Amino acid sequence: MNKTPKPHDLLWGMTPDQLPANAPAWAWQVLAAGHPVVVRRALCEPGHVAVGIRGASRDQRLAAIMPIRSIRRLLSPEQLRPLGPGDLPALRALETVASMLDATDRSWGPTGGVGFQLATGIPVLHAASDLDLLLRTREPFERQQARTLLAALAEAPCRIDLQLETPLGAVALREWAGESRRVLLKCAEGARLVDNPWQPMERAA
Template sequence: MRNSTEELHDGPRRRVGALAALDGRLPGTHDLLLMQCPGSLRPLAGGELPEWARPVLRAHPWVTVGRAHPVVGTPLDLPRPQRCTRDPEAAPEHWIPVTVRGPRPGQRLDALAPWAAVARTLRPERLPGLRERLAPGRLTGIPALAVLPEVGRLVADHRLVWGPIGAVGYELGTGVPVTGPLSPLRLVLRAPQPISRRDALQLRRALSKLPVPVQAELETRYGAVQLAEYAAGAGVRGLTLLTPDGPREVHDPWFPRGPSV
């Protein structure tokens, strides 16, 4: 018998445990993770989870992967990791940097999540296919959700794999209504190979005509650069490339050369 979570997300949760932690790739930036035991999260600032985070994670145990390197082994500055009660053999070897979305606008918690406790991973490019599962009123009343089909057509003209991130991505993946009428639409555009500034400018202009602010980033093999910044051309200081090691000033995000900011 399938539970409600499985019905919503097309299939059973991933098996967790010491062996399951080693299968497949580790999650990437902006991926949504469904936690098997959210109590195993460890705040980056140290200490225990704040009071607001506990009921949030009980109701919606989803977190978003941040742009930082995983921590291998048990972080020395963290308490001994709490074992998943549903899988006492879990022995996480990778801790994933994640963010917990709070109940108030702008409320966030940066933490580390044990990979062995991740039950499901949703990449941004899968999220547009979940749009029809939201209530019809959300799809028509929230501009950032309403324009997703048009975004898909515009991006398809440039043969880029894409997906929504931020509030829109979180709502599509989890079903939690966090997107508001004034929410911008944030996008990640997968660009492992270089694209021309002309194509970037054309796409930027097309997206700017939509009835909602669009903030798109080009994800290269080394990090992400804002589509608007790349389309405008590198200035004297170059472009800001967001990497797991922090921002860098580069002139070519596909062949980065430059110092950290």
């Protein structure tokens, strides 16, 4: 695998024997069935990637570590697109917002349950499911631009949670579009409040 896994990427190849001995039975079953895991933000040893395993219900979530050498397939959120009109609000919302996100000239894609269902065909969505999205913002995304986008997304047929992925981590569009001077930046080392999610913090000498 030449591509470095990023948060929200879906990975295939993790096997049940790579789980800790005390892992729940449902996690063993998920991996035995060949389901993918999702990359999460956490530090781990070189040659490994932090992942999350998804079960059939909301309470079935498990943090784990996957050897990078085990990756057989990788799908990033921006590789996932709606296959056509969906009969659920989250899928209809994805189709509705696709053109406005394309218009930002930045890479984007669905994450969460929508991304998982598009990638696997496994029906994990329901009528009350939200739509989770990420937008790759390697360059700063102006706060007024964030407010305009947030207002446009509010017209979708379900709640949308969009994360702005910066080179330093991720910040919620809803926060960056707000009035607070400082926002929560999520990164592998944890979460911290920052003024500018694109500005590296100065390290103490």
